[in-house]
Amino acid sequence: MATLGSFVLLATFVSAAYALTASVAGARLRSRRLVESGVGAFYFVTALMTVASAIIVHAFVTGNYAIRYVQHYSDAAQPLAYKIASYWGGLDGSIMFWVFLLSVFGAVAVSVNRERYRELIPWVIAVIAGTEMFFIFLMVVHNNPFSTFLTQVPAEGKGLNPLLQNFYMAIHPPSLYTGFVAMTIPYAFGIAALVTGNLDDAWLRAVRRWTMVGWLFLTFGLTLGMLWAYEELGWGGFWGWDPVENAGLLPWFTATAFLHSVMVQERRGMLRVWNVTLVIVTFFLTIFGTFMTRSGVVQSVHAFGEDRWLAALFTGFMIVILIFSFGLVIYRLPLLKARHELDSWMSREAAFLANNWILLFSAFFVLFATMFPTLSEAVTGERLTVGPPFFNKWMTPIGLILLVLTGIAPLLAWRKSTVNNFVRSILWPTVGGVVTGASLVALGIPVWSAGVCFALCAFVFIAIGQEFVRGAEVRRGVTGTDRLTAMVGLVARSRRRYGGYIVHLGIVLMFLGFAGQDFKRQETVLLKPGQQTTVGKFTVRHDALTVTSDAQKQMITGQVSIFEKGEAKGEMSPAKWFFNKHEQEPTSEVAIRRAPAQDLYIVLAGYDVQTQAASYAITINPLVDWIWLGFGVLAFGTGLALLPESAVAFAVAKVPAGAITTGLMLLLLLLPVSARAQTATTPQQVEPIKESPLKRQLQRDLMCTCGACRSPLNDCQMRPACHGYREQNAKIDAYVAKGMNRDEILAAFVKEHGGEDVLTAPIDRGFNRLAWLFPYLVGGVGGVLAIALVARRSSHPREEEAPGQPRTEDAGLQERLDDELRDLD
C-alpha cells in the first residue's frame, strides 16, 4: 500500500504539471481540446488525491505501522475517529490533506464556473495546479507521508498527541485548512483576470461566494480553535496570541477587508487595484501561515518543529508568488483605473475604506508582532517573547474601533449621507450606548475597555436593530403587509445586506464574550475530601479522588459538588489523563459548567492519591459562551448571504412566522444549564491561596520556563504542578519578600535567565523600541497616506456622465427602465 501511495503522489505531480501545461498551452493556442484535456487532468488530480487519502486513512485504520507516519501518529487503542483524524495530525499528512482539499475545492470551482468564465478557466487551473505542484513536490522530495521503515518495523504505534485527541481538535484543522484552501480560488480567479486582461467586475462575482465560503470556514476554524484551547489546554482562556493561532487570523483580517471592499467595487467601480491586492495578500498570508507553522521559524505550542529545508522551499515559493502576482498587477495597472471617485467622507465607501485600513493594520500588526522575536534574533542575536499582554494592549483599541464601524457603516448611505439624516439615524444607538456606559459607571465597572466595549455593543446592537425595523417599515409601506412578513421579505430580498447585518450582530455577541474576559476570576485551592471553598457565588466541595484506567490511558478524577447560594447545583469531575506512551504529557480534562452569565471552569491541578487531597484551579469566566453563540449567529448570517435566489423563494414561502426568533430562543435554551436540588452539608471552609496584586501582575509579565507551554506564568496549563511554574513562583516570592518592586524583579529575572525572552513583552528600549513604535508608525503614516491619496483623487473633477434630464424621445426607454426596476424587487 505504501508503495502504491508514493506512486500515486508521483502520478499526481505529473498530472498536475500536465494540467498546468495543457491549460496554458490551450489558452495561448486557443485550442479547445487542450483546454478540455487540462480540465480533465485537473479532475484527475482530485481523483488521485482521493485515492492517496483513502490509502493513508486505510493504513491508519488497519494499523499499518510499516509506514513511518502512521506509526508516529496512531496506535491500536485509539478510537476510530481519532485514527482518521491522525491523517492531519502531523506535518506530512497535513500537507497531503491540504493538497486533497485544494484539489477538491479547485475541481468544484472549475466545474461550477467552467461555462460562465471560459476565458478565465485555463488560467485558474494553471494557478491552482501550480500551487498543488508545490505542495506535492514538498511531499515527494521531503515529507512523504508514505515513507516506510527500511528495517525493523515496529509492532506498535506511538499514538496521536493526547492534546489532539479532542472532538474540536479533530474538526478544527479541516475547517481551518478548508478556509485557507478556499482562499486559493479567489486568488486563482484574480490572477486569471490579470493574465487575460478581463478586469471588469466579472471575476469578482465568481470569487465573492468563494471568499465568503472560505471566510466562514476560517471563522469556524478559529472558533473551534478557541473552543479547543478553552476545553483542552485548561488555562481558562481561549486565545493566547500563539503564532499558530495568529497564522489563521492573518488571512481572516484581509479576507474580511476584501468582503467589504468588493462591495465598493461592485457598486462604485472604485478600489480595483486594492481588491486585486487584497486577494493576493490573503492568499499569500495563507501560504505564509502554513510556512510559519511548519518551518519552525516561530516558536509555538503547536508548531510542527524546526525544518530549515522546508523553510527555504517555502521562502522560494512565497517570493515567486509575490513577484509574479504584483508584477502582473503593475503590468495591468492601466486597466485597473477607478471609474469613480469618493463623493463624500460621510458615505459608506468612506466607512469601508476606514474598515479596510484598520483590518489591514491589524493584519500587519499581528504579523509583525508574531515575527518580531525572529526578527530580533536575526538583528540583535537575542530571542525575545512577544506575548499576550503586548497583543492585548494594541488589539483592544483596534477591536473597539472596528466595533464602532460595525455599527456606523450600515447607517451610512452609498455616495453621500446628509448630516441631518445621519444624526437622526445615529441618535438612538448613541443614546443606548451612553445610557449603557453611564449605568456601567454607576455600577462601578472597574475595567475601562470592558465598559467601553459593553457601551459600544449596545450602540451597534441598537443601530442594526434599527436598520431592520426601519427597513421593515419601508417595505411594509410598499407592500402593505404586516411587520413580520415585511421583515422576512426584507431579509429575503436583500440577503447580502441583511445577512451582513446579522453577521455584525454575531460579531457584537462575540465582543460581549471578549469583554467578559476582563472580569475573569481565577483561584487556586488545595482541598481534602469534605473541604470546600467559595469563589464568586459558587461554593466548590471536594468529595473524592478516583483513579481509573482504560485501554488507552489512566485517569485521575476529582469529584466535586457545586453549590450556588447554598443550593446544590450538581457535580463536576475535572480530571487528569495520562495516555500510554505519553505519560509525561498528562492532559487536563476540564470540567465546565456553562451558563449564559458565566462559566464555572475547574481544572484538577494537582493531587495526592494517598491523602485523596486535590488542588483545583477554579476560574469564573463571565460571558464566554456568548462567543460561541455569536459564531452561531455569524454563521447563520453568512449562510443567508450565500443562499441562492431560489432557495430563499422557497424559504420565504415556507418559513412560519417567528421561526427565526424561535430558533434563537432554542439555541439560548440549549446552553446547558443544569440544576439539581440537593441538601447541602456544612463542611470545613478553605480559603483560596491568596496572591498579592504584585505577584499576579508578575505572573502576567513573566513566561513559564517549563518549555512546554510557552505561556505566561498565569496561563501555564500545567500549573501548579508544573516545575517551571513552581520555580518561577518561588523566585517571585523570594524577590517580593525582599521588598523589590516590579521593575527590579523583572530586571532580576532577565539577568538570571540571560535573556529578555523570559518576559511576555519586550522592554521598550534599543532595537525593541521598534516593536513598540511600529504600530504607531504604520498606523500613522499609512493613514495619512491613504487620506492624502483619496483627498487628491476626490479633488479631481469627476468624469462622470452629466446628470442631464432624459430627452423626450427616450420615453419608451424610460418606461422600460421603470418596468425593469419594478421587476427587480
Add this chain to the structure above:
Amino acid sequence: MSSAILTEHEAAAAGRPGRQTRQDGRPALETRHTAASAAAFHPWHFFVLLSLGAATVAVLVAGPTTPENLVLLSIVIGAAGLAGMGMYRTLAPLASADAALLPERLSPGARAALEREKRLVLRSIKELEFDRAMGKLSAQDFDEMAGRLRARALALMKQLDDGRSAYRALIERELAARIGQAAGPAAVTAPARPPVEAVAAAPPRCASCATSNDADAVFCKQCGARLEGPHP
C-alpha cells in the same frame, strides 16, 4: 442544434452518410456530448461498474477482517475508479478533432459587460430608493444621484439595443464562415445555400403515425417505424 442540421444537410449534398459527416465536421465535443446523451451507456457507467466489480473482488479476497477495513478498501477502489474517469476525461479530448475556442469569440465580453453594468446600475438605483425611503438621503441628493444613474442606465440600454443588431450580424457571419469550413470547396461553388429556417422547417414526418421527428432521426420517436427520406 441548427448548426448540426446544417452540416448534415451539407453532408447529404456531398453524398456522405449523415452521422459520420457530423462527427467529422462539427466541433468534436458538442457532437460527442450529443451522441453520449443519446446513448444508453456513458463512459462513467463503465468505470462505476469496474469499481463495483473490483471492490467486490477485493472484499472477497480480503477474507475475514474488520468492517472498517472492507469499507476503506472499497473507498480506495471507488477513488481509483474516479481516477480512471479522470484519466479518460484527460485523454478523450486529445483523441477528438480540435476546435478553436470559437464560442468565446462569438460572445464578446463587451456585451456581457454592458449587461452587467446595466444590472449594477439598476441595483444601485434600487438601493438608492431604499436608502431614500429609509431617510438616509435628502430629496435633493436623491434626485441628483438617481438622475445620474437613470441617465447612465438609459445610455446603457440604448447601447445594448444598438448592439443587438450588430451582434446578430456577427452571429450570421460566424455561421456562414463555419458552414463554409464544413462544406469545403463545395460551398464555394454553391453560393445559393438554403437559409437556416428553411432546413429546420422541414422535419421528417412518419409515414405510419404522422408524428414529426427530428431532422436527423432514423426511426420515429412515437411508433419506432423507420423514417422515409434522405436517411438510409
